[in-house]
Amino acid sequence: MSGPLLVVENLKVTFPSPSGPVDVVKGLSFQLGRERLGIVGESGSGKSMTGRSILGLVRAPGKVSATRLEFDGIDLLRQGEKGMRAIRGARISMVMQDPKFSLNPVMTVGEQIAEALVAHKRLPRREIAARVRAMLEAVRINDPDRVAGLYPHEISGGMGQRVMIAMMLIPEPDILIADEPTSALDVSVQAQVLDIIDDLVRNKGMGLILISHDLNLVAHYCDRVLVMNAGRVVEDCAASELKNAKHPYTRGLLAAQPRLDETRDELPVIDRTTWSAA
Amino acid sequence: MTAIHIDNLDVSYGETQITHGVSIDVEEGGSFALVGESGSGKSTVLKAIAGLAPEWRGTIEIFGRPRSHGIDPDFARTCQMVFQDPYGSLHPRKTVDATLMEPLNIQGLSDHNERIAAILKDVGLDNRFRFRYPHQLSGGQRQRVAIARALIVEPKVLLLDEPTSALDVSVQAEILNLLKRLRRERGLTYLMVTHNLPIVSFLCDRLAVMRGGRIVETAGAENLKQGHLQNEYSRELLALSAPPAV
Numbered sequence: 001m002s003g004p005l006l007v008v009e010n011l012k013v014t015f016p017s018p019s020g021p022v023d024v025v026k027g028l029s030f031q032l033g034r035e036r037l038g039i040v041g042e043s044g045s046g047k048s049m050t051g052r053s054i055l056g057l058v059r060a061p062g063k064v065s066a067t068r069l070e071f072d073g074i075d076l077l078r079q080g081e082k083g084m085r086a087i088r089g090a091r092i093s094m095v096m097q098d099p100k101f102s103l104n105p106v107m108t109v110g111e112q113i114a115e116a117l118v119a120h121k122r123l124p125r126r127e128i129a130a131r132v133r134a135m136l137e138a139v140r141i142n143d144p145d146r147v148a149g150l151y152p153h154e155i156s157g158g159m160g161q162r163v164m165i166a167m168m169l170i171p172e173p174d175i176l177i178a179d180e181p182t183s184a185l186d187v188s189v190q191a192q193v194l195d196i197i198d199d200l201v202r203n204k205g206m207g208l209i210l211i212s213h214d215l216n217l218v219a220h221y222c223d224r225v226l227v228m229n230a231g232r233v234v235e236d237c238a239a240s241e242l243k244n245a246k247h248p249y250t251r252g253l254l255a256a257q258p259r260l261d262e263t264r265d266e267l268p269v270i271d272r273t274t275w276s277a278a
Numbered sequence: 279m280t281a282i283h284i285d286n287l288d289v290s291y292g293e294t295q296i297t298h299g300v301s302i303d304v305e306e307g308g309s310f311a312l313v314g315e316s317g318s319g320k321s322t323v324l325k326a327i328a329g330l331a332p333e334w335r336g337t338i339e340i341f342g343r344p345r346s347h348g349i350d351p352d353f354a355r356t357c358q359m360v361f362q363d364p365y366g367s368l369h370p371r372k373t374v375d376a377t378l379m380e381p382l383n384i385q386g387l388s389d390h391n392e393r394i395a396a397i398l399k400d401v402g403l404d405n406r407f408r409f410r411y412p413h414q415l416s417g418g419q420r421q422r423v424a425i426a427r428a429l430i431v432e433p434k435v436l437l438l439d440e441p442t443s444a445l446d447v448s449v450q451a452e453i454l455n456l457l458k459r460l461r462r463e464r465g466l467t468y469l470m471v472t473h474n475l476p477i478v479s480f481l482c483d484r485l486a487v488m489r490g491g492r493i494v495e496t497a498g499a500e501n502l503k504q505g506h507l508q509n510e511y512s513r514e515l516l517a518l519s520a521p522p523a524v
Binding site: 042043187188190191215252253256257258259260261262263264266267268269270 | 315316417446447448449450451452454455458473474475476477479480481502503504505514515516518519
């Protein structure tokens with residue numbers, strides 16, 4: 001095993017506003033090997049922007065800067081649009097939140113998965129069909145030949161998300177970024193989709209960045225957790241150590257969630273004044 | 279006294295029947311939860327009670343008074359609804375003041391100024407929010423406005439459709455605390471729809487599990503807390519929401 005797959009040092013994402021530029025990510029640093037990293041935070045914490053900036057998906061007028069943003073020895077900030085296209089999808093790919101808006105409504109599922117493959121590799125047609133079929137089986141779709149011929153509106157949300165995962169994994173990337181992959185899904189399907197991601201990532205020895213607002217979920221599916229608040233990492237710990245988190249924000253988040261065996265009469269509310277002044 | 283009595287309720291959208299023989303009774307001052315996955319018909323039950331799904335058969339009674347199929351201002355006076363998404367349920371071009379004024383005008387209530395000031399204070403919003411537009415408020419503040427909008431006509435029953443699922447965890451805690459306090463102070467009866475069992479455990483004393491438009495089990499919240507649900511499907515839901523071993 002060589003060095004880390006992804007090195008991020010002092011990452012900043014800035015957007016202009018009427019009252020001057022606003023940093024939505026303020027100097028974030030982390031390294032990712034072939035492991036599962038969770039990024040947790042509430043709305044506006046900059047967790048999604050972090051994922052997007054790695055793939056060069058922050059649109060103007062947003063600006064990304066970093067001391068280092070390297071993937072497998074490649075400086076991502078120096079890549080032009082063409083260079084990024086060779087990496088995006090093929091080597092780092094991203095599962096978005098809602099399959100309803102991320103799949104092409106006028107292409108069949110099979111065509112879309114094949115497109116993800118063909119965009120990066122020339123292959124004989126028979127092999128493409130075989131790989132699409134194998135991929136659909138890998139995301140546990142029972143009847144791959146039938147499903148490959150369906151349009152996105154003919155399949156359920158959970159199945160749509162599995163199709164997205166199939167699309168993202170078929171070029172066999174090194175890193176998968178999953179941005180709230182299950183928040184548009186029902187509780188009963190969530191676990192299923194996450195188990196599939198987990199399985200595939202482990203088997204292929206990929207790196208996973210799981211972005212979510214759900215602490216429990218991240219703690220369950222990741223090895224390491226970054227907790228973000230207002231553009232900064234406030235906690236960086238092993239998932240198993242999350243219970244012993246030190247930062248008041250992380251502790252507040254953990255305490256603010258109702259529990260199944262709830263006995264408290266009132267939920268503790270995060271007192272933002274204690275640290276946000278810093 | 280029974281606050282909400284629903285018997286054998288069948289709701290249809292066009293030719294599709296959504297719920298099949300749903301029966302619920304909620305005591306005055308009680309807090310009842312309908313849980314289930316999307317498409318189970320739990321929100322449809324609330325919509326039928328609120329008058330937003332007029333094609334129904336069966337009985338809907340609030341404090342012994344049956345609901346008519348049409349628009350019913352008297353019914354609205356006793357029974358109000360809070361919707362899931364505070365970003366979608368407030369009129370974007372009306373100030374908080376105008377939003378709160380509307381139900382008062384419809385119900386022909388006087389003392390607008392005092393009532394609005396009092397209700398804002400009650401839901402924990404400062405008076406300076408009164409003349410703001412929804413886009414100038416955070417998600418939690420908007421949901422407070424939505425709750426104020428429902429409570430300003432002093433209803434006895436509140437229908438809550440996933441009131442916190444669009445909110446962040448820390449904001450969710452604030453809204454749940456608010457709902458709990460308001461229920462205690464005003465003696466409200468809640469009927470809440472959610473898929474989040476820990477919230478049921480915090481806020482409700484009874485629950486019904488729905489699947490495919492039918493109630494498969496009704497139980498007390500103690501059973502939920504101790505994990506003693508009987509139905510196989512309810513147990514499945516319970517297993518999914520149990521916090522994974524960290």
